Amino acid sequence: MEFSKSLQNKRLESTCHDSRFPDGGFKTAIIGLGLMGGSLAYALRGFRNGKIVGFDINAKVMEAAKEKEAVDSCAAAPEEAVAGADLVIFCSAPGSVMENMGRAIPFCKDGAVLTDVCGVKKEILAFVSANLPPRLNYAGLHPMAGKEVSGFENAEAGLFRGAGFIIVVPESYKEETVGLLRALSLYAGAGRVVVNREEEHDALIAYTSDLMHISASALCADYPENITMAHTAGAFRDCTRVARIDALLWTELFTKNAKNIIACLDIYTNNLLKFKEAMERDDKPFIHDFLQKANDNKNKILTL
Amino acid sequence: MEFSKSLQNKRLESTCHDSRFPDGGFKTAIIGLGLMGGSLAYALRGFRNGKIVGFDINAKVMEAAKEKEAVDSCAAAPEEAVAGADLVIFCSAPGSVMENMGRAIPFCKDGAVLTDVCGVKKEILAFVSANLPPRLNYAGLHPMAGKEVSGFENAEAGLFRGAGFIIVVPESYKEETVGLLRALSLYAGAGRVVVNREEEHDALIAYTSDLMHISASALCADYPENITMAHTAGAFRDCTRVARIDALLWTELFTKNAKNIIACLDIYTNNLLKFKEAMERDDKPFIHDFLQKANDNKNKILTL
Secondary structure, eight states, X not given: OOOOHHHHHHHHHHHHTOTTSOTTXXXXXXXXXXXXXXXHHHHTTTGGGOEEEEEOSOHHHHHHHHHTTXXXXXXXXXXXXXXXXXXXXXOSOHHHHHHHHHHHGGGSOTTXXXXXXXXXXXXXXXXXXXXXXXTSEEOEXXXXXXXXXXXXXXXXXXXXXXXXXXXXOOSSOOHHHHHHHHHHHHHHTOSEEEEXXXXXXXXXXXXXXXXXXXXXXXXXXXXXXXXXXXXXXXXXXXHTGGGSOOHHHHHHHHHTTHHHHHHHHHHHHHHHHHHHHHHHTTOHHHHHHHHHHHHHHHHHHTXX | OOOOHHHHHHHHHHHHTOTTSOTTOOEEEEEOOSHHXXXXXXXXXXXXXXXXEEEOSOHXXXXXXXXXXXXXXXXXXXXXXXXXXXXXXXXXOHHHHHHHHHHHGGGSOTTOXXXXXXXXXXXXXXXXXXXXXXXXXXXXXXXXXXXSSOSGGGOOGGGGTTOEEEEEOOSSOOHHHXXXXXXXXXXXXXXXXXXXXXXXXXXXXXXXIIIHHHHHHHHTSSOOTTOOGGGOOHHXXXXXXXXXXXXXXXXXXXXXXXXXXXXXXXXXXXXXXXXXXXXXXXXXXXXHHHHHHHHHHHHHHTTX
């Protein structure tokens, strides 16, 4: 979608003169008001005593966000939303984040901090390294929170309560950038904030998030035809919860993290096949030790 | 463990004369007061205005069950617990259930209903078919509820609220037997009660329960060493919850349902390997359709 220069300028001017944004007030722009962007908007109300401007490609979502007071105002385009913003949070799928960033960068004010909430970082960090001018700052952010349903209608301020937030830093960055994202994370409700490089982040997420979504989906790929919900309990409910998935978004997240995911799937399927062979030869000691080790590992992870 | 006849008789006599069990009162015996037996004891307080007598191999558990008023009284042996009981519920692992049943059957009163709450039924139904005299009645029961922790200390009346209860019937049975177990299930809080033969039950449970526990355990068989809880969210928490497992109990449940589990693991690992191959060739349409179908199946199962 292209905007004519004159139209953009007119809109930028009207935003700059908006009485709700007095000079000196902190301004946060949120680009994409789905589950994550919408929830962040709710959770960041009042952050640094500032205002929040939102943008979404869906005009009805922007209407809803204003009506629910998730945002103070909305903009007609990413370029307009970022004008004068101290902090810009890109909250869509990775490809869309890079497209929006590319459009918005020329309109960002000097010293602005840009971030995104994507679940895979390597490509975005490479894009930033190639395209971000030195007058702007960037570090990625990955709030470890979500739901098996999507969209602004499912957004809520409490989504991030107690969640881990991963700040993903490029090779060189300003401490102040990380400081702002850490403050934002804690304000939104973070339980813990860690800092990773993108390789580390993507490799860990391939296990903690991608592999979990794949196992849940594969568990639902086939099911016995005479099953009823009366035959299911908490194990089925929990192991398959995230099979309710946004297929388009996750296809993008998975394929952008393919190398790490394939490595995880190799380990996972090898373990399953070893277990199946033990079942075939009725090897009770192997089965017992496999389960006991899994139990011990799960308990260990809970303390990390 | 053998009991001398005289010791047994003495004990039986003392139980029969217990003033808390007046003639005509309904008596339920629960053999095994772990998570399931303990929770059933709590949930069945007041069932048919009757009394509950419990037995557990662990004397401290019996003390706790009396102190918490989960049971009205305890017995020194299964043989003693079942004396005069209208309903006997065996709540331990399958091997132990069959051992306790074998010991208890001669002491059960005519017309008593025997049941068990094991998660795998084929072997128990075969045992019953070979050992139950015509004067006694049996149907299996499988409350689809559990926790990732075990033992009486984790038992609670609410465990069965809204749960599916599967009544597993032998080839021939009395309607009254199923009627009693249905009434018990609803009293304990069942959301839905279904009746299956053992083959159907075991095949469905291999998918809805066993496969889920195996996938969760295999997900925890190996994990990246630099992982922290800050890198995990709801997907990890839920997909691996039941990896906290009683290895001894589940080794028995799995190996007694091996044929059905191996069939499920074949389907599951084939689906995972197909997905991995699609990841390796960057086949976005396959990945998308795989996820979409899983999403649709999950939503469909929720309505069954």
